[in-house]
Amino acid sequence: MLDAKYFREELQQTAERLKTRGYTLDVEAIAALESKRKTLQVRTEELQSERNSRSKAIGQAKAKGEDIQPLLDAVGDLGSQLETAKAELNTLQAELQQIIQGVPNLPDTSVPVGRDESENQEISRFGEPRQFDFEVKDHVDVAAALGNGLDFESGAKLTGARFVVMKGQIARLNRALTQFMLDLHTEQHGYSETAVPYIVNHDTLFGTGQLPKFGEDLFHVEGESQDKIALSLIPTAEVPLTNLARDEILDEQALPVKLTAHTPCFRSEAGSHGRDTRGLIRQHQFDKVELVQLVKPEDSMDALEALTAHAEKVLQLLELPYRKVQLCTGDMGFGACKTYDLEVWLPAQDAYREISSCSNMGDFQARRMQARFRRQGAKKPELLHTLNGSGLAVGRTLVAVLENYQQADGSVVVPAVLRPYMGGLDVIRG
């Protein structure tokens, strides 16, 4: 969420910056609502103030044993006036809230302006796509040749489309990847391993920005009744990890907070019907190792570079070719002010595909969830900056390993760094 004060005072400028990410703000309508709000709020608070002083006077009179009836009569219809004003103000503020809660973050000034992903900028490449002297199979066929290690039929039977059952060495490889990533980030990159709930409440989802706008992307847990608290499955560990700071004021010395967690991620993929229907690329459930940092504002841009490098390190150690892309203004996510995507080379698709997205959210999420810190000796707490990135999406990493490490005889070489996690196994055979 943007700062409400800044939003209304620099409305025109805000609108212009939002335009670069393809978001149009109805400046005139908002300005009109805003001026109404101002009048109404001042009026309402005046009424409240008057009610308070009259009530106080009644209390004092009563304490002195005076007759309070005249005072009670003098109150008149103040109560009903207040009630009307309050109701009107509430409606108006709800309207303004809804608008500002739906406004995406402002892109950092360093972000290239562009309409969509075609205008993203490649920053760097690592590794050379391997030359194959045989016909490359995609990961689905590679796994099939290894004894039905990716069983989509069973996934469909047990649950439905976009679910999979992993078996044997493939299942183990999935686990090995997860373990390897967690060990790397905790032992080499200074993150604290964290185990979090996979089901969260709606305050939590509001905090990171999934709600109220993107509820259709989530799986919701059916509540028992309307009053009971509504819960949803997490679409990423970013949600529980970042919300650990919700409604907290951290000590300056506690920063930066660096957290990592392995969780399954659940996404409804509403609006992706027909896309990536084959294989593991787009599942309703997949494993991911997430990186989250909570930092001081002046540190967040450096932290983004570092966090992205931590995710890159996974690909480098796995010796998977990838490229680093900076998203343009039009392609960034709702809460991000700057984002790098990492795209891994998939030989069967002859293309680079997203395997990690690392974003600096600035104070956007922190404001929504009142996640703050206090500088030493300072009176006022300040909003934190929050960052997150995949380090990495395990399912897609599995795809990349299967495709890039396949051999002519149908076997798959186990990347060297994973062998300790595979009981020393160096090749997976059918």
Place this chain on the structure above:
RNA sequence: GGAGAGAUGGCAGAGUCCGGUUGAAUGCACCUGACUUGAAAUCAGGCGUGGGUUCAUACCCACCGGGGGUUCGAAUCCCUCUCUCUCCGCCA
């Protein structure tokens, strides 16, 4: 699942029965100043969060787990939800 107790500021802990000048006593922690060569101790003062009006100073509003209600007035009364603790039952 059954029975009971509770939720107050960074922490501890009054106030809640009997509603009123209580944004909230007191202690600890913390900050500033005095004393001191320095520190400790002592003394004096300060010390919650969010929002609004304002160039500013300042003033005002809201908040005692969340939401709703009663009332001129609610931390205090009523309803409801959530969470925590104790006991019983069940269970990985």
